[in-house]
Amino acid sequence: MAPWMASGLIYSSGLALTAGSITLLYIVTRTFNFAVASMATFGFYIAYTGISLYGGLPYQYYPLVFIFGSFLGIVCYFGLNRHLLRRQAAEITLMMSTLGYDLLLLSFIQMYADFLTHTYGLFPRRVTLNVHDFELFGERAAAIILPIVTILLLTLLHFFLTRTRFGVAMRATIENPVLSGASGINSDLVYMVSWVIAGGMASVGGAFMAMAMTGTPTMGMFTIPLMFAGAILGGLTSLYGGILGGFMIGMTEYAGIFYLSQQLGPWVLGYRMGIPLMLMAATLLLFPRGLAGIPLAKLINSLVGKKRGESA
Amino acid sequence: MTNDNKSVKNQLDLKELFLKREVWVIFIILVLLTLLFNRSGVNILLTIFIDFAVFAIITMSLNLETGYTGIPQFGRVAAVIIGAFAVGAIPGRIIAMFMGLPYGAEYASDSVNFRLVPEINQLLASSWLISLGFLVFSLLIAAICGAGIGWLISRPAIRLKEGYLGISLLAFGDFFMWVGHNWKGMVGGSVPVSVPDPFRIFAGDRFMVIVLVIFVIAFLVFIYLQKLTRSPFGRSLRMIRDNDLSAGAAGKNIVSVRTQSLVIGSAIAALGGGLYVLYVGSMASIGFTKLTFTFWPWAFMMLGGIGSNLGVLLGVFLLTILRTMIVIFRSQWFGFLLTIGIDPLWLEFTLMGAVIIIVILFMPHGLVPEKVEPMLPKSRVKQIIERRQLARGESSTS
Numbered sequence: 001m002a003p004w005m006a007s008g009l010i011y012s013s014g015l016a017l018t019a020g021s022i023t024l025l026y027i028v029t030r031t032f033n034f035a036v037a038s039m040a041t042f043g044f045y046i047a048y049t050g051i052s053l054y055g056g057l058p059y060q061y062y063p064l065v066f067i068f069g070s071f072l073g074i075v076c077y078f079g080l081n082r083h084l085l086r087r088q089a090a091e092i093t094l095m096m097s098t099l100g101y102d103l104l105l106l107s108f109i110q111m112y113a114d115f116l117t118h119t120y121g122l123f124p125r126r127v128t129l130n131v132h133d134f135e136l137f138g139e140r141a142a143a144i145i146l147p148i149v150t151i152l153l154l155t156l157l158h159f160f161l162t163r164t165r166f167g168v169a170m171r172a173t174i175e176n177p178v179l180s181g182a183s184g185i186n187s188d189l190v191y192m193v194s195w196v197i198a199g200g201m202a203s204v205g206g207a208f209m210a211m212a213m214t215g216t217p218t219m220g221m222f223t224i225p226l227m228f229a230g231a232i233l234g235g236l237t238s239l240y241g242g243i244l245g246g247f248m249i250g251m252t253e254y255a256g257i258f259y260l261s262q263q264l265g266p267w268v269l270g271y272r273m274g275i276p277l278m279l280m281a282a283t284l285l286l287f288p289r290g291l292a293g294i295p296l297a298k299l300i301n302s303l304v305g306k307k308r309g310e311s312a
Numbered sequence: 313m314t315n316d317n318k319s320v321k322n323q324l325d326l327k328e329l330f331l332k333r334e335v336w337v338i339f340i341i342l343v344l345l346t347l348l349f350n351r352s353g354v355n356i357l358l359t360i361f362i363d364f365a366v367f368a369i370i371t372m373s374l375n376l377e378t379g380y381t382g383i384p385q386f387g388r389v390a391a392v393i394i395g396a397f398a399v400g401a402i403p404g405r406i407i408a409m410f411m412g413l414p415y416g417a418e419y420a421s422d423s424v425n426f427r428l429v430p431e432i433n434q435l436l437a438s439s440w441l442i443s444l445g446f447l448v449f450s451l452l453i454a455a456i457c458g459a460g461i462g463w464l465i466s467r468p469a470i471r472l473k474e475g476y477l478g479i480s481l482l483a484f485g486d487f488f489m490w491v492g493h494n495w496k497g498m499v500g501g502s503v504p505v506s507v508p509d510p511f512r513i514f515a516g517d518r519f520m521v522i523v524l525v526i527f528v529i530a531f532l533v534f535i536y537l538q539k540l541t542r543s544p545f546g547r548s549l550r551m552i553r554d555n556d557l558s559a560g561a562a563g564k565n566i567v568s569v570r571t572q573s574l575v576i577g578s579a580i581a582a583l584g585g586g587l588y589v590l591y592v593g594s595m596a597s598i599g600f601t602k603l604t605f606t607f608w609p610w611a612f613m614m615l616g617g618i619g620s621n622l623g624v625l626l627g628v629f630l631l632t633i634l635r636t637m638i639v640i641f642r643s644q645w646f647g648f649l650l651t652i653g654i655d656p657l658w659l660e661f662t663l664m665g666a667v668i669i670i671v672i673l674f675m676p677h678g679l680v681p682e683k684v685e686p687m688l689p690k691s692r693v694k695q696i697i698e699r700r701q702l703a704r705g706e707s708s709t710s
Contacts, residue, residue, distance in 0.1 A: 091474045100668030107661035111654045118653020225483035270494030281468045
């Protein structure tokens, strides 16, 4: 594996989870969750704290990271989102409220970083987590483990949504909140669970991304446009689309910048953010409803042609 | 007749109530200002004023786009930074060209720049005409570049729905910061570049004059926006914000009106960015983060009241004072944080987040809610009513 591909896989897995988290929340609650930025950063800091205080591998702290992210999600739901949903607030108000929460979390992250520096003598403002990684089959283990974990999480989520009673109830609420409420589904619980899952996904995603990039307190702030780009690329209508979109954004960024820097020289490295944004702008221009909005079945049908005797 | 009088009187009472709220906020602001003045003298007031004026310009432009047009402008920083680039890169180069100094990409490299700018400053200090020309030209070029970028950004995104639009604007805002940070030939990339100082001619009074100039410009922007939002154009903006379907049905070209609003707003925001760079005297693109130039203006606007220019001004003033107070009183009030190694400066973000959340949850319309304003001034409306009543009276008697 080329080095860019290894880091690209790690980074894209993280981006896929965060983009999936944004998509999930948008589908269920119509909320564009800005707080994903700080949830991701917090996820990274939980893993970092675990490693530097108790040692071990980054991977063993991911369950803890997930739990903490879920906690942040629940706090946001009960403190903020719930009241606004009941008030049927506009999309922008919902978005702004999560921005406020994100800024609160950002200040707590900065304070936490100060606290770590002061109390434990750590250097939490520039962290490279991948020094704690090990080698697997001659590659960085994260490049193999993290995509697998992402796929595993996605499969779990898929089974949760399609095979369990509550998952089906959740999908019903997504499709038609009023009707599902009338048939006795507790939409409050559905919203809460989606915040739990989304918060956990965002935090784990942040912890993933820190394995490929330098972890700083503003890490999430700087990558949030890319997370949103992934969600938009995915179309914001299906969870799988969001995860795929995030993954594609991450991979194009790494592959594109690697190719361009070989062709044009290393100066392009500074503009790496441009590639995913270009991709996002192109998606918005060509397929305003994202990858999921491309009428794939229709296209194939038009290529194959109508079956004889089939009505229009 | 009596009924009409009564309703007019009721309206007046209501108006007074609203006025009281504004007066109340102004009173708090004055009290805080005197408190700060007593403690730290006149300089702190000037700093607050200058921050207030710069952010007032930026926030009012945001209010035009978000408050009046309903565009979720999460990329305010893009226009601001373009204004800053324009002022940092273009006017200084033009003067350098006329003086026979290097003006290409090497203008921005720090080893050349730190020799060049003092020479330009000497020229500027020698004649007030050149200084004034430089100032006016800088602001003009900032506004033009801002308008251009506003148009450019609006192209892929303007047709989109609320959230999508906001997010693409956010992404573009970030992109420009990275361009400035990496393109060394323009404004020095990661190394800050000095900007020629048109206020050098005032020597000791420089700071006072800058405050005055920015204040005057902020005031002019306020007047302009007040006029604009009361004009037919402003009405169509509000119509599109409140119901774009009916606006479309009434024959408004939604995309074009929104684009115009974005272009005007970006031009004004770029003006703010340019003024900020002239005041600071140097241009470092890494300083133009979305935290400072997108999210703070959003917090200001939400506190003040979305869609009300006066409210926005009060919101900016109040929060600017609170922000400065955190800096001044950090060891005095928040000493307990220092004992565990936490810098109280981070409380700025806490304040920003808390203000946004509290405003959304408890007073969604802000300190000074948007008022439904009559199309004509009140005296004129009264005149018309009186004339009509007179005419009616005559017709009934005859």
